[in-house]
Each structure stands twice: as structure tokens, then as C-alpha cells.
Amino acid sequence: MTEQYEVIVVGGGAAGLSAALVLGRARRRTLVVDAGEPRNAPAAHMHGYLTRDGMPPAEFLATGREEIARYGVELVRDRAVDVAPGLTVSLASGRTVRARRLVVATGLKDEPPAVPGVAERFGRDVLHCPYCHGWEVRDRAFGVLATTPMSVHQALMVSQWSKDVTLFLHAVDERELTDDDLRRLATAGVKVVPGEVAELVVEDDRLTGVRLTDGATHASEVVFVAPRAVPRTDLLERLGAELRETPFGAYPVVDETGRTTVPGVWAAGNAMGFAEQVVNAAAGGYRAGATINGELLMADLDATP
Numbered sequence: 001m002t003e004q005y006e007v008i009v010v011g012g013g014a015a016g017l018s019a020a021l022v023l024g025r026a027r028r029r030t031l032v033v034d035a036g037e038p039r040n041a042p043a044a045h046m047h048g049y050l051t052r053d054g055m056p057p058a059e060f061l062a063t064g065r066e067e068i069a070r071y072g073v074e075l076v077r078d079r080a081v082d083v084a085p086g087l088t089v090s091l092a093s094g095r096t097v098r099a100r101r102l103v104v105a106t107g108l109k110d111e112p113p114a115v116p117g118v119a120e121r122f123g124r125d126v127l128h129c130p131y132c133h134g135w136e137v138r139d140r141a142f143g144v145l146a147t148t149p150m151s152v153h154q155a156l157m158v159s160q161w162s163k164d165v166t167l168f169l170h171a172v173d174e175r176e177l178t179d180d181d182l183r184r185l186a187t188a189g190v191k192v193v194p195g196e197v198a199e200l201v202v203e204d205d206r207l208t209g210v211r212l213t214d215g216a217t218h219a220s221e222v223v224f225v226a227p228r229a230v231p232r233t234d235l236l237e238r239l240g241a242e243l244r245e246t247p248f249g250a251y252p253v254v255d256e257t258g259r260t261t262v263p264g265v266w267a268a269g270n271a272m273g274f275a276e277q278v279v280n281a282a283a284g285g286y287r288a289g290a291t292i293n294g295e296l297l298m299a300d301l302d303a304t305p
Contacts, residue, residue, distance in 0.1 A: 002096045005031045007292055008089055010080045010235060011105030013038045014278045015269025015285035017064035019103045022289030024071030028296070031097060032068065032075040033089070039107050039270055040278065042123025047132050049279040060278070080106075083235045087264055100264065101292045104235050105285060107270040108249070110227035113147050115170075117200030117207075118225060125207040126200070126223050131277070134161035143210045143220035144190075145197060146172040150247065151226055152181045158224050159188040166191045166218055168210055193218060229274050239265060248274035257291040258284055266292065 007023050009016045012034025023030040040046055040057045047053050052060060065075055079092040088098045110128070112118045118126050127133045142165045144155040155167040167190050174194050177185075185192055193212070201209035201217060211217045229248040236252050237243070242261040243250040251273050258266040266288040269281035276284065 002088060002098050005029050005097060005099045006296060007031075007101045007103065007289075008033065008087070008097055008099035009103040009105060010089065011103075011107060011269070011271065012036070012061065012065070012075060013105060013107055013269055013281065014060070014064070015107075015271070015276070015281035015288075016103065016105035017061070017068055018282040018285030019105065019266075019268060019289035019292075020068045020073045020075075020285075021064070021071070022286055023293060024068050024073040026289075026293040027072075028293060030068075030073045031099070032073060033078050033080050033091060033097075034075055035079040035106075036077060037107075037109075039110065040123075043132070044123070045136075046278050047135070048277060049282075052278075057278075080235060083238055085239070089235075100296060101266070102264060103258075103266045103268055103285070103288050103292070104233075104252075104260075104271050105268045105281075106232035106235065108232055108274065109230040111230055112227045113145060113170075113225055115145065115197050115199060117202060118145070118223070121200060121202070121207055121223075122225075122227075125221065126225060128225055128227055129277075130158045130161055130224070134158065137222045138162060140164070140221040141219050142166070143168055143218065143223040145210075145223055145225045146170050147226055148172065149176045149181075152177065152185065154224055154226055155190050156184055156188055159190055162222075163189055165189070166193055166210075166220065168197050168212075168218075169194045170197045231274075232271060236260060236262070236265070236267065236271070241265065241267075246274065256287070258288040259291070 006028045007030045009032045082090040087102045138161045142162045144167045195212045198213045209217045231249045239262045242253040252260045252267045268284040
């Protein structure tokens with residue numbers, strides 16, 4: 001038996017919960033399908049969200065789930081494994097649900113560089129976003145692990161939080177750096193170290209250095225990396241949504257409300273872009289929810305004789 005909802009939200013992170021909150025308050029029968037895999041799970045705290053700065057991500061989500069429940073929104077711990085035209089969603093549990101509108105807020109997965117120690121320390125003293133955690137590690141010895149020429153930009157950015165920054169070229173040939181790169185790095189005081197990184201050095205559960213394949217070890221208390229972003233766009237692809245290629249993967253083409261090229265389907269949060277922080281994701285979910293409610297209202301009014 002297929003259960004009918006007005007809106008199904010796939011993804012129970014900031015974007016999905018925010019959309020569900022708006023829809024629940026608008027008295028829409030809404031289902032949130034949450035697989036429980038938030039992008040910021042490795043982090044102990046989230047930052048940059050006014051009034052929620054420093055809040056643990058798990059606490060933030062728990063509060064959000066309590067809020068949507070007050071408005072009758074149903075949340076299930078399940079995974080959407082397929083979606084068919086007509087917005088019929090198949091769940092891993094075997095349940096089948098259908099909606100008039102669908103919000104895809106499945107986010108993305110970060111895959112850190114395959115250097116021993118990086119994945120194990122990710123979210124602790126291996127970081128990728130200075131806006132998220134730069135203040136907490138300010139003035140420490142920073143290392144930046146270069147995986148693409150764009151890592152130069154990351155090294156320049158983190159120099160705002162520390163004047164002791166070393167760019168380890170690792171997978172980048174020094175010849176790939178432009179004259180502007182070298183000039184800016186020198187001006188910012190960023191040291192450039194060629195050679196491949198072999199591993200991170202950890203002592204007493206604390207990052208202390210970066211070891212190169214030639215055996216040389218450089219002191220570092222924090223290492224910034226650029227993880228490979230893997231957008232979770234499977235459902236959107238199955239529906240035939242148009243995607244756009246970016247340096248951080250392929251994301252759906254959307255309008256300012258998150259509406260995709262598939263009628264009745266929205267994307268929100270990191271399902272629509274790499275750089276959506278928690279506060280941006282929540283705002284995007286709000287916009288999607290409000291737009292959907294208005295669209296459903298007008299559709300119902302126009303369908304009434």
C-alpha cells in the first residue's frame with residue numbers, strides 16, 4: 001500500500017528540517033525520511049549560525065526534530081532508495097510513499113585525501129573550513145595539504161587565522177603555481193614545501209606534524225585539507241533533473257527557491273551546492289518550504305470549481 005503525503009522531504013539535516021518546519025506550520029501533511037548521515041557529524045561543534053554558535057550538531061538536529069514534531073510532521077529513520085515519476089518514493093524498509101511535492105535534502109559526503117592519519121583526525125585537528133573552525137584553532141601552526149592548484153586559495157584563506165602556515169604541495173607540481181600564486185603566498189607569509197606527504201604525525205592523541213616521503217617532518221598542530229565532495233544526487237538523477245558541473249561535483253540546476261528542472265521537485269542544502277553551511281542550508285529549506293506551500297495553495301484553489 002502506498003501512503004500519500006502532501007510533501008516528502010528526503011534528508012533530515014538543517015535544510016530538510018527547516019523545510020519540514022515551515023510546511024508543518026502551514027498544516028501540510030509532511031514526511032521527513034532521515035538516513036541519519038549529516039555531513040557535519042565528525043565535528044564536535046558548529047559555528048557561524050547566529051544564536052547557535054558552538055552548538056553540537058547532534059543537539060541542533062535533536063532540537064529540530066522536536067520542533068517539527070510539534071506541528072505534526074512525521075519523521076522516519078529510513079533511506080530513500082528509489083523514486084519514480086509521480087513522486088513515488090521507495091524506502092529501504094520496503095515502505096512506499098507518494099507526495100505532491102518532493103524536497104531532496106540528501107546533502108553530500110566528504111572524502112578526505114587518502115593520506116594516513118587524515119581520515120582518522122577529520123573534524124578534530126584535520127579541518128577543511130576556516131569559517132567553521134578557524135577561530136577555535138587560531139594562532140596555531142597550520143599545515144595545508146595541497147591536492148589541487150585550488151589548495152593555494154585555501155592556504156591564503158587560513159592565513160587570516162594564523163601567521164604560521166605551511167603549504168605542503170603533496171599532489172601539486174610546483175610548476176602548476178602561477179606567478180600570482182607565488183606572490184600572494186609570499187606576501188601572506190605562507191611557507192611552501194614541495195614533496196609528497198607520507199602521513200600525519202600524532203602523539204598522545206594530538207596532531208604534532210606532517211611527515212614527507214623523504215622522512216622530513218614539519219611541525220603542524222592543525223592541517224587543512226580539501227576533501228573530495230560526493231553529492232548525493234541519486235534521486236535527482238533518477239528523476240532526470242538537469243545537473244551542472246562544478247569544481248566540487250555535479251549539482252542540480254535550481255532557481256532561487258531551490259526548484260529543480262523536474263516539476264514538483266526541490267533541492268536544498270548541500271544537495272544543491274558544496275558551499276552551503278548550516279545557516280545557508282536552513283535558509284534554503286525555509287525558502288523551499290514556503291514556496292511549496294504557496295504553490296500547493298494556488299493549485300488547490302485553481303482546481304476548485
